[in-house]
Amino acid sequence: MKKMSEENKQAARIQTSILNKIERKVLIGMAKLMPSWVSSDMLTFVGFLGACVVATGYAFSNLNLQWLWLANLGLFINWFGDSLDGSLARVRGTQRKTYGFFIDHNVDVINETIMFIGVGASPLVNMSFAMLALVAYFMLSVYVYIDCHLKGEMKLTYGGLGPTEFRILMMIVNTLFMYIPWFSEWKRPFTLFHNDFMVGIFDYIAVAVALLLIIFYLVSFFKDIKYFSKIDPIKKKEE
Numbered sequence: 001m002k003k004m005s006e007e008n009k010q011a012a013r014i015q016t017s018i019l020n021k022i023e024r025k026v027l028i029g030m031a032k033l034m035p036s037w038v039s040s041d042m043l044t045f046v047g048f049l050g051a052c053v054v055a056t057g058y059a060f061s062n063l064n065l066q067w068l069w070l071a072n073l074g075l076f077i078n079w080f081g082d083s084l085d086g087s088l089a090r091v092r093g094t095q096r097k098t099y100g101f102f103i104d105h106n107v108d109v110i111n112e113t114i115m116f117i118g119v120g121a122s123p124l125v126n127m128s129f130a131m132l133a134l135v136a137y138f139m140l141s142v143y144v145y146i147d148c149h150l151k152g153e154m155k156l157t158y159g160g161l162g163p164t165e166f167r168i169l170m171m172i173v174n175t176l177f178m179y180i181p182w183f184s185e186w187k188r189p190f191t192l193f194h195n196d197f198m199v200g201i202f203d204y205i206a207v208a209v210a211l212l213l214i215i216f217y218l219v220s221f222f223k224d225i226k227y228f229s230k231i232d233p234i235k236k237k238e239e
Helices: 002-010 020-033 040-060 065-092 097-121 127-151 163-179 181-185 201-231
Strands: 012-014 153-155 187-192 195-200
Touching (some): 020 065, 040 097, 065 097, 065 163, 097 127, 127 153, 127 201, 163 201, 181 201, 195 201
Parallel strands (some): 012 153
Antiparallel strands (some): 187 195
16 A cells, blocks of 8 residues: 555646646646635535536536537636645645645545536437547546556657647537537437438547547557566566
């Protein structure tokens, strides 16, 4: 247990997303302006509330697509809380790296599950395809945590995209779905394993995203097989 805690403390965050430099400056500036009574745990909870708002907006979009504006607001709230909690601790010098690692990534699992279920409950994406994307996301997440434990590195970016970029893409998708009828009206029948679906354009996008995440997972997996084989070779039994 002590060994794992030490590795978590030394883990290097690898963040090379498109918006990383700008986002980092914004978050540091916001952290410096936070009142003293605001804590990192409070911001983590705000991120969780944002995920709940996202799911609510998606669910109610079945009644009126304008509810997707609530989902967009939830994505912003989730970004605010989820991204600022760590920045606040670093600016104040109050990092609790073992505790923070435990809380942050467990809450991430809860948040992502809530948001993906919300997407699946909306008219945008069939629940089956939303769950496929969630499984692919968790596959890559588990890989990142394994790498963090074994290599002391936490890679947060793939293909130049990180959590912030994906939130922005979802906001764009929501807006397109509300104001361009073709995106919401285009549907085609599709049969998979004797199950019939009405598939829209964003169902195909969800499947494409899931496949892309799985590809990132597999490429990283086979790349690191060679790395770990070199640093941990077969030891010959001494005669």
